[in-house]
Amino acid sequence: MRSSGAPDAEAIAAQMQEAEAAYARGEYAEVAGILEAPAEAGNPLAQFRLGMMYRQGFGVGVDRELAMGWLEASAGNGYEDAIEPLIEIYLEKASEADTLEDGVEWFDRAAQRGSVDAQAVLGSYYLTGTAVTRDTRRGISLLEQAGEAGDLRAQTNLGYAYMQGVGVPRDYERAFQWYRMAAEAGLVRAQPVLGMMYQNGQGTDVDLAEAIRWYLNAYDAGANGADALLGNLVVAGSMSAREPGEAVVWVAASATHGNSDALDWLENQADEGNSDALSALAALYDEGEVVPQNQARALDYYARAAEAGIARAQLEMAVRYAAGEGVEQDYVQAHIWANLAAAAGLEGATNERNLIAQFLTPEQLAEAQARATQWREEHARDG
Numbered sequence: 221m222r223s224s225g226a227p228d229a230e231a232i233a234a235q236m237q238e239a240e241a242a243y244a245r246g247e248y249a250e251v252a253g254i255l256e257a258p259a260e261a262g263n264p265l266a267q268f269r270l271g272m273m274y275r276q277g278f279g280v281g282v283d284r285e286l287a288m289g290w291l292e293a294s295a296g297n298g299y300e301d302a303i304e305p306l307i308e309i310y311l312e313k314a315s316e317a318d319t320l321e322d323g324v325e326w327f328d329r330a331a332q333r334g335s336v337d338a339q340a341v342l343g344s345y346y347l348t349g350t351a352v353t354r355d356t357r358r359g360i361s362l363l364e365q366a367g368e369a370g371d372l373r374a375q376t377n378l379g380y381a382y383m384q385g386v387g388v389p390r391d392y393e394r395a396f397q398w399y400r401m402a403a404e405a406g407l408v409r410a411q412p413v414l415g416m417m418y419q420n421g422q423g424t425d426v427d428l429a430e431a432i433r434w435y436l437n438a439y440d441a442g443a444n445g446a447d448a449l450l451g452n453l454v455v456a457g458s459m460s461a462r463e464p465g466e467a468v469v470w471v472a473a474s475a476t477h478g479n480s481d482a483l484d485w486l487e488n489q490a491d492e493g494n495s496d497a498l499s500a501l502a503a504l505y506d507e508g509e510v511v512p513q514n515q516a517r518a519l520d521y522y523a524r525a526a527e528a529g530i531a532r533a534q535l536e537m538a539v540r541y542a543a544g545e546g547v548e549q550d551y552v553q554a555h556i557w558a559n560l561a562a563a564a565g566l567e568g569a570t571n572e573r574n575l576i577a578q579f580l581t582p583e584q585l586a587e588a589q590a591r592a593t594q595w596r597e598e599h600a601r602d603g
Contacts, residue, residue, distance in 0.1 A: 232258045236266060248279025259290060264299035267291070275305060284309060295333070307335045314338075320351035331362060339366035340374040347377065347387055356387025367398060375402035376410045383413075383422075396423025403434060411438035412446045432459055439470075447473035455485045468496035472503075475510050483511065490521070495528030502533060519546045526557060529599060531564035535572060542576050551579045555588035560595060 239254040252273050258266035271290030274283045288309050294302035310330035317323035324345065330338035339362045345352050347359030360381060366374035375398045381387055382395035396417050402410035415434035418427045432453065438446035451474025453459045454467050461467035468489065475482035483504075489497035502521030505514045519540065525533035534557045540547055541554035555576045561569035577585055 228261075232261055232263050232266075236263070239266075239269075248273070250279075252279045259293070262293075262297060264294045264297035264302070267294035267297065268299050268302045271302065272305065275309070284312075303333050307333050307338070311335065311337065314341075320345075324351050336366045336369045336371045336374075339363070339369075340371045340377075343374060344377055347381060360387050367401070370405070372402045372405055372407040372410070375399070375405075376407055376413075379410065379413065392417070392423035394423070403437075408438055408441040408443045411435075411441070412443050412449055415446075415449065428453075428458060445473075445477070448477040448479070451475070451482055452479055455479060455481050464494075465496045468494065468500050472500040475504065478510075490524075493528070495525050495530050498522075498525035498528060499530045499533045502536070506536075515546055526560075529564075531561045531566040531569065534558070534561040534564070535566055535569050538569075538572055538576065542572075542579075551576055552584050552588045552591075555580060555585070556592045556595065559588065559592040563592075563596070 235254055235258045239251050239258075242248075242250040242254060252270060255266045255270045255273075259270045267290045271287045271294060272278070273280050273287075274290065275287035276282070288306065291302045291306040291309070295306055307330045310326045310333070314323040314326035314330070317326065324342070327338045327342045327345075331342050342352075343359045343362030343364075343366060344350065345359070346355045346362065348354070360378070363374045363378050363381070367378050379395045379399035379402065382391045382398065384390065396414075399410050399414045399417065403414040411434045415431040415438065417423055418434065419431035420426070432450075435446050435449050435453075439450060447470045450459070450461075451467075451470035451472070454461060454471055455474060461470060468486070471482045471485050475486065486497045486501050486504075490501055498521050502518050502525055504510050505518035505521065507513070522533045522536045522540070526537045538554045538556075538558035538561065539545070541550045541557065543549070555573060558569055558573035558576055562573050580588065
């Protein structure tokens with residue numbers, strides 16, 4: 221796109237007026253033809269409008285390359301409205317690139333035009349050396365531009381950089397500031413990190429209440445690891461769960477993350493008859509990831525939890541009786557446990573119960589149903 225020297229202002233004004241009149245008549249193809257001359261003469265408004273027509277296929281065929289050329293010319297002549305659609309094109313081309321390396325040029329163009337998204341992406345690239353030669357100084361600069369503009373990814377990446385001393389001197393106070401900005405704006409993955417900083421007094425005063433608040437926010441939003449952080453505090457006696465079953469979930473997660481004291485806590489709770497703890501221990505011994513796999517102990521815990529009314533344990537017992545896994549095969553007993561789990565609304569229990577029923581005679585099915593009813597009545601009286 222070129223300028224043909226000093227334009228005739230009156231002629232351009234007339235052409236622009238003619239284009240407006242054609243547009244009002246709905247003669248969009250004619251509008252594009254009229255705009256060519258003032259656009260070539262360097263009129264930024266004509267360049268912008270022609271660029272948008274090629275961008276949208278308005279009166280002309282869609283042509284992203286021509287649209288980009290005219291919008292670049294318009295932006296280069298100081299027409300700010302051209303910048304946003306131009307950035308959109310750059311980001312489209314970056315997302316369509318065959319490789320990350322091929323997309324860098326387009327992210328770079330968008331970043332230079334002020335795209336916060338591009339600054340955040342390119343900043344992380346340069347910080348880590350992804351698809352570019354690593355340049356931590358440039359990475360931090362781009363991330364700070366994006367972070368100050370409110371980009372949550374950039375803020376949490378800056379928090380990590382200052383926390384770990386990546387590309388910058390380690391600075392817990394600045395790390396805390398960036399993580400807090402991201403967490404308060406709703407970035408879930410920043411919230412448990414902020415909680416740990418409050419708990420450990422990194423970049424801020426120790427504040428256990430604030431740590432717990434952020435852990436709970438993160439947990440309720442489904443953040444990975446937040447349950448284990450809460451479990452650590454329950455085991456240490458630093459907090460209580462909002463409800464009894466929740467404490468077991470948290471402490472079991474803590475055990476899974478390697479806290480040996482959490483396993484002891486679960487064992488103590490199981491010895492006191494905590495049915496949720498029994499079920500959690502059964503799963504741990506069944507899976508064998510935290511403790512050595514022990515099917516006998518898992519079965520014992522599942523049986524105790526099932527008898528205590530934990531639906532998941534009841535379904536596990538149904539499966540074991542149906543398969544003869546660790547117990548003598550007994551389809552009647554399997555149906556009883558599956559029936560109880562189904563009555564509790566556990567997903568999958570109804571299908572398991574119906575499958576087991578196919579292996580029972582009518583007399584056996586009646587017996588299983590009667591025994592399940594009896595179990596419920598007895599436990600209702602006990603409760």
